[in-house]
Every structure is written in C-alpha cells, then in structure tokens.
Amino acid sequence: xxxxxxxxxxxxxxxxxxxxxxxxxxxxxxxxxxxxxxxxxxxxxxxxxxxxxxxxxxxxxxxxxxxxxxxxxxxxxxxxxxxxxxxxxxxxxxxxxxxxxxxxxxxxxxxxxxxxxxxxxxxxxxxxxxxxxxxxxxxxxxxxxxxxxxxxxxxxxxxxxxxxxxxxxxxxxxxxxxxxxxxxxxxxxxxxxxxxxxxxxxxxxxxxxxxxxxxxxxxxxxxxxxxxxxxxxxxxxxxxxxxxxxxxxxxxxxxxxxxx
Amino acid sequence: xxxxxxxxxxxxxxxxxxxxxxxxxxxxxxxxxxxxxxxxxxxxxxxxxxxxxxxxxxxxxxxxxxxxxxxxxxxxxxxxxxxxxxxxxxxxxxxxxxxxxxxxxxxxxxxxxxxxxxxxxxxxxxxxxxxxxxxxxxxxxxxxxxxxxxxxxxxxxxxxxxxxxxxxxxxxxxxxxxxxxxxxxxxxxxxxxxxxxxxxxxxxxxxxxxxxxxxxxxxxxxxxxxxxxxxxxxxxxxxxxxxxxxxxxxxxxxxxxxxx
Numbered sequence: 268x269x270x271x272x273x274x275x276x277x278x279x280x281x282x283x284x285x286x287x288x289x290x291x292x293x294x295x296x297x298x299x300x301x302x303x304x305x306x307x308x309x310x311x312x313x314x315x316x317x318x319x320x321x322x323x324x325x326x327x328x329x330x331x332x333x334x335x336x337x338x339x340x341x342x343x344x345x346x347x348x349x350x351x352x353x354x355x356x357x358x359x360x361x362x363x364x365x366x367x368x369x370x371x372x373x374x375x376x377x378x379x380x381x382x383x384x385x386x387x388x389x390x391x392x393x394x395x396x397x398x399x400x401x402x403x404x405x406x407x408x409x410x411x412x413x414x415x416x417x418x419x420x421x422x423x424x425x426x427x428x429x430x431x432x433x434x435x436x437x438x439x440x441x442x443x444x445x446x447x448x449x450x451x452x453x454x455x456x457x458x459x460x461x462x463x464x465x466x467x468x469x470x471x472x473x474x475x476x477x478x479x480x481x482x483x484x485x486x487x488x489x490x491x492x493x494x495x496x497x498x499x500x501x502x503x504x505x506x507x508x509x510x511x512x513x514x515x516x517x518x519x520x521x522x523x524x525x526x527x
Numbered sequence: 528x529x530x531x532x533x534x535x536x537x538x539x540x541x542x543x544x545x546x547x548x549x550x551x552x553x554x555x556x557x558x559x560x561x562x563x564x565x566x567x568x569x570x571x572x573x574x575x576x577x578x579x580x581x582x583x584x585x586x587x588x589x590x591x592x593x594x595x596x597x598x599x600x601x602x603x604x605x606x607x608x609x610x611x612x613x614x615x616x617x618x619x620x621x622x623x624x625x626x627x628x629x630x631x632x633x634x635x636x637x638x639x640x641x642x643x644x645x646x647x648x649x650x651x652x653x654x655x656x657x658x659x660x661x662x663x664x665x666x667x668x669x670x671x672x673x674x675x676x677x678x679x680x681x682x683x684x685x686x687x688x689x690x691x692x693x694x695x696x697x698x699x700x701x702x703x704x705x706x707x708x709x710x711x712x713x714x715x716x717x718x719x720x721x722x723x724x725x726x727x728x729x730x731x732x733x734x735x736x737x738x739x740x741x742x743x744x745x746x747x748x749x750x751x752x753x754x755x756x757x758x759x760x761x762x763x764x765x766x767x768x769x770x771x772x773x774x775x776x777x778x779x780x781x782x783x784x785x786x787x
Binding site: 357358365388419421425426445448449453462 | 554617618620621622623624625647648679681683684685686700705706707708709710713717720722723
C-alpha cells in the first residue's frame with residue numbers, strides 16, 4: 268500500500284468542499300424524494316456527492332468510487348473511495364445537526380482512511396490506519412468499559428431492527444447502563460472521543476460504515492460485524508463499534524445468546 | 528399580569544449566565560451522581576442552576592423558584608421561575624449537543640415565558656405569551672401537517688414509555704411518517720422551527736416542559752397533556768407538542784384508541 272498522507276490531503280479537500288454545500292441547504296425547505304429502498308434523498312445529498320466526485324475524478328482518476336447517491340465507478344480498483352454525502356438524511360431534513368458527511372478510502376476492500384465531518388457543529392474526525400485518530404486535529408482516544416452493563420449504548424432508532432435482530436436489540440437495550448438514540452454516524456464519533464461505549468446497528472450500507480472503522484480503531488476501539496468479523500466494503504451491514512474490546516465481546520455474546 | 532418585557536430581559540440574563548458554565552464542563556470528565564429518581568446529575572447541572580438562582584434571588588426576590596436540582600423556594604408566589612439547568616443530562620454527559628437549558632416563568636401556575644438555550648450550537652429559542660416566538664432573535668413558525676400519517680414524530684427514547692403508555696407509543700411510531708429519537712427539549716425547538724411535526728413524551732416534570740409551552744405556542748403550535756388539557760406547573764408530565772392543531776388532534780385520538 269502507498270503512503271496514505273497524500274490521500275488524507277484529498278480527503279480533507281473533499282470534506283472542505285462538502286461543507287459550504289451542506290450549509291447552503293441546511294434548514295431550508297428542500298424537496299425530499301424517496302428512493303427505491305424507502306430512504307429519503309435531497310438535492311443536498313446529490314450536490315455534495317457530485318462535488319466530491321468531481322474532485323476525485325480530477326485528482327485520482329485511477330481510483331474507484333462508491334457513493335450513496337450516484338452509484339459505482341471502477342470499484343474493482345485497488346483504491347476505492349466510499350462516500351456518504353449526508354449520513355442521517357432524516358436528521359438533516361429535520362434540522363438536527365447530528366448528520367455527517369462520511370468519506371472513506373478502501374484498499375483492496377479494507378477501510379484504511381475515514382473522515383466523519385459535521386459541517387454545522389464544525390467537527391471533523393479523521394482516522395488513518397496505523398495512526399492515532401483525531402478530532403479537529405487533536406488526538407482522541409476511546410475510554411475503558413469492562414462490559415455492556417456499564418456501557419452507554421447508542422443506536423439510531425429501534426425501527427432499524429426487524430425480525431430476529433429485534434431480540435438482539437432488546438437484549439442490549441435491557442442490559443446496558445444507558446440506551447441512547449438518534450444520532451447516526453455521530454455516535455461513532457462520540458465513541459472515538461471516549462464519551463460513549465458501544466454502537467450497534469444493522470442494515471447499513473458500505474457508505475454508512477466504511478469511514479467509521481479507521482476513526483474508531485485509531486482511537487483504540489474495535490469495529491466488527493455481528494459475528495465478530497472485521498468489516499470490508501462488501502460486508503453485510505450489521506455493525507458493532509466499541510471503545511473497549513471487553514465491552515465489544517460482551518455485546519457479541521449478548522447478541523449470540525439473544526438470537527440463538 | 529404585569530408587562531413581561533422586563534422578565535424577558537431577566538430570562539436572557541439567566542441564559543447568558545448559564546452558557547459559560549455549561550461550556551466549561553462540556554466534554555470534560557465530570558463525576559455523575561444518580562438521584563433518587565434514578566436520573567443522573569453532574570456538577571454542571573448544579574452549578575448552572577445555582578448561577579441562575581443567585582440572579583433571580585438578587586433581582587426578583589418576590590418571585591418563586593422551582594428548579595430540578597435545588598428544589599422549591601416560595602412556589603406559592605404569583606410568579607414562579609421553573610428551571611432545568613441541563614435538560615438532557617445524559618446527552619450532556621455523552622457530549623451530544625442536544626441538551627438545553629430550560630427557563631420558564633409561570634404566572635399563577637401557567638407558563639407565560641419560555642427559553643430553550645443550547646450553549647454549544649449557540650441557539651436560543653424564546654417564547655412569550657401573546658408574541659411570536661423567535662430563535663436567535665428571528666421570528667419562527669411551525670409548519671402545516673394535516674395528520675400523524677404525514678408527521679415527523681420525535682421522542683427521546685422508547686424507554687420513556689412503560690405499562691399502558693407503551694401501546695400509545697407503539698401506535699404513534701407505527702402511524703407517523705418518520706419516527707425520530709434522542710434530542711430531549713431540542714425536538715420542541717425543531718417543531719417551533721417548522722422542521723418537525725409532533726413530540727410525544729411522558730413522565731416529564733414541570734422543569735422539563737414549562738419552558739416549551741410558550742415557545743411552541745408562539746410559533747403557532749399546540750401543547751397539551753395526553754388528554755388534551757393545557758399544561759400548568761402542576762400537570763402530570765405527559766406531553767404532546769405539535770406544530771399543527773389537526774396533527775395534534777390526530778395524536779390525541781391515536782393515544783386514546785391505543786390505550787382504550
């Protein structure tokens with residue numbers, strides 16, 4: 268793998284370009300379309316992704332791109348950028364500043380660089396494989412948490428969980444110390460800051476989770492799917508991110524027991 | 528009732544004094560104590576309320592005070608200030624900027640002035656009986672929403688609802704267009720801004736809801752308890768706030784049917 272520093276510069280350039288577009292549409296009456304998967308999309312999502320793709324096409328024409336709104340380009344390439352222009356579109360539409368622009372770089376499918384950018388609160392988390400993660404340039408680290416009983420647990424909404432996964436959610440919400448809701452990718456940023464302990468979600472797409480992996484891991488945390496396997500661009504989208512490996516193991520055990 | 532303008536000035540003074548204290552403790556490792564009702568409290572909650580009480584005692588010694596952390600003083604007075612130094616202490620502890628300082632003035636028990644202040648995102652909602660509500664000094668208004676089927680519905684967490692009220696929550700979450708979670712009093716601010724349609728909660732205390740009433744009503748919305756009765760300082764703490772009276776009525780009907 269090449270030195271990632273030049274790619275990190277590009278990632279910052281993408282996030283810098285996304286911000287004015289996000290701010291332009293924030294809390295304005297944008298039209299909301301509903302996509303095939305029933306999720307909402309606005310002109311802001313589309314324009315932010317277009318802006319980032321134009322930069323990547325110009326600067327790194329050999330790299331692939333997988334984006335939420337404008338699909339796949341050259342995704343068999345060694346390096347693929349995985350983009351969610353506005354993760355938490357429902358929050359964006361409601362004027363709640365917990366959505367984020369997610370930017371990941373995958374090397375042979377593995378997330379090696381991630382940015383979580385919140386344009387309204389002016390917060391940018393950066394994770395690069397093998398380096399300490401940062402928030403607004405300051406090194407951050409996750410906190411200790413021995414087990415789920417002591418954990419602040421985040422998930423976006425109980426409605427994420429359907430079928431058997433409802434049992435897993437119910438067991439986690441019951442066992443944890445504090446269940447918290449509603450902040451999309453921002454919850455992973457709080458975990459990397461040592462302010463939350465575990466985030467459990469399901470039904471995510473590559474563009475929802477790839478950027479989170481280097482941020483949480485570079486803060487000393489762990490990110491896997493619900494079976495404990497590391498995430499790649501092709502993972503299913505059941506995600507656990509924890510600040511402490513012991514709590515992470517407890518979540519895995521709790522899920523396995525609940526769904527047995 | 529006296530002219531409320533001088534009291535509004537005092538309310539701003541309280542919110543201005545609360546902000547630096549909130550900011551001083553935000554995302555720092557504050558000790559968390561658990562109160563008799565199992566809710567958390569930090570030095571930030573206590574110091575913010577102390578700061579506001581000192582101002583009220585000095586400026587309006589004849590007025591009563593009811594605060595979350597330091598109890599009741601002279602609450603039989605004609606005017607009583609109802610204070611929640613940090614509504615959403617769990618969010619505050621998790622570093623999530625959706626908590627708020629809530630300041631209400633009640634006249635003979637009825638909320639006539641309310642402030643919702645978010646110190647980190649720098650947002651202040653103000654409602655005064657008989658006047659248009661404002662956010663950061665700009666007039667705001669709720670939006671139209673014919674019924675719950677078209678509504679963005681907010682509540683803090685499903686765990687708020689126990690016993691029979693779980694049926695009401697389930698019916699609302701099922702019927703609404705988008706269920707959203709996790710932002711405490713901020714959700715009422717979003718409703719007053721015309722970005723959300725209805726907030727339904729239960730088990731609140733006077734200091735959780737009094738400030739919200741003038742803000743939402745002054746933006747054209749409606750706030751009642753679950754039976755449709757206007758809220759006073761002595762209400763039970765089951766709350767519905769909606770931007771449009773038609774949606775509000777639909778929520779009332781849905782609750783009644785679910786709990787019948």
